Amino acid sequence: MTYEEILKVIFPYLEGVDLASCMAVCKQWRDIARNDYFWKCLCAKRWPSICKRPNPPTLTYYKLYQTFCRRQHSRTLLPPRLSFNDLEFFIDIWNEDRLLLSDVVPGPVLETGIKILPQGICNMLRFHLEGPEYKMTLPVEPRFTVPMNQTVSVSVLVWRKDSNRVARIIDKSMFDYIDRTAHRAMAFDYLEFSPSHPFISGIRAWISLLFMEDGNEGVLDVFGIEMDFCDAATSKEEVLWLLDMLDWK
Template sequence: MENEFPDEVLKSVFPLLDGKDLVFCMLVCRQWREIAKDDYFWKCICSRKWPSICKQPPVDANYKKLYLTFSKPQKIQRLPVPRLTFDDLVFYIDMWLEESLIFSQAIAGCTLRAGLQCAPHGIPDILAAHLRSLDCILMLEVEPKLSIPTGPAITVSVLAHRKDSNKMACIINKSTFDYIDGSAARALAYEYLRFSPRHPFISDIRAWMSLLFLYKGASVIEVFGIEIDFCDAARSETEILWLLDMLDWK
């Protein structure tokens, strides 16, 4: 295709193309490639994509480089292997009904990671679908099951201990289960996580605690499971471990 089109024809067409098409034109032949190298054509593209930069361009602006650098699709970057593992963690969970302690256990991180071994019959379809999800679910089977009246306030506290550094962090501090999702048979409490001062730009991420239950009459629930999740920011095991690693451990 060498010299099949006069240079003037190509120079009148190239300013009308978008960046992707101009890149393809550079692959056609030497003539097209040499003409398409002219930064004027790339300036035309950039003026449509970022009009303001052409009004007051940086010194020695290279519009081809600008377009090729910032128009590339972003690559999904995988998180590196976290320093923390669930084997390093112990969670201390305490729950009160009004002022009476109704649940108090120290639970190994690997136990929470293992989740429920067998969900009871009769749970709602929404909850059953959640239990089958591919997310990392931190869940504990409550045995014996807790029968709790729905009227009084139920509060929860969760501390975590990391054995690799012998430090503690607060996950939830006496939060109330103030929302009941009847369709999913879950009672929910949350608190915003406290992060290390080394991560000052991370905030507004919540730790959620769920009571998984079945109704036992009009005003009593029977809790068969407890779940901790960080769905605001972390769903996979790697994401959760990195999130926990950034907490304000003391």
């Protein structure tokens, strides 16, 4: 059996990534590995029904496999139509019937976030806030304390100046999950989107109280707020696109 015949016996047993790697070894391997029979075998494993046709639905099975099995790279978004300069956020936090915080926050303030972290925060929270992922944060001034055994809720509306319309982000959601290790108390609500985007659903807005130990057992010393849409948006541009699609009224 010749060297080329050995390769033709082995190649049909390879996975697509491995067969593609063989094409980069040398010209001889590339020419053999491009044989459409090998790629038809791979397509037959993934989509058996597509090989029942006498001819591939594309030019070659290699092209078919390459198109639908290659790793998707992150795509560059078009510039969002909305900017943080166009937005104001209305944030209200309640401790049962007592109003803890009621603030109108300009978009650029939430975009800039907490510039200097206070002394005494735990390492896990510091690592989270200083990480590369985009996040919207707001310092709480003056700070407030929350007993862990009491109900705390939050509402967030957003107003856009360019159209003078308002959308709801969070509607009286409870901070019912407290992560003592990461020093965050979290609440969420599902976003409501415009009827012009009927197939978008199930995306949550998360808001967190960032706290330090108060020294009193069961009391949270809140120094900041964080809001994110990590189900769907992990960059500033993605957040703005997401907000633009809300049900503005």
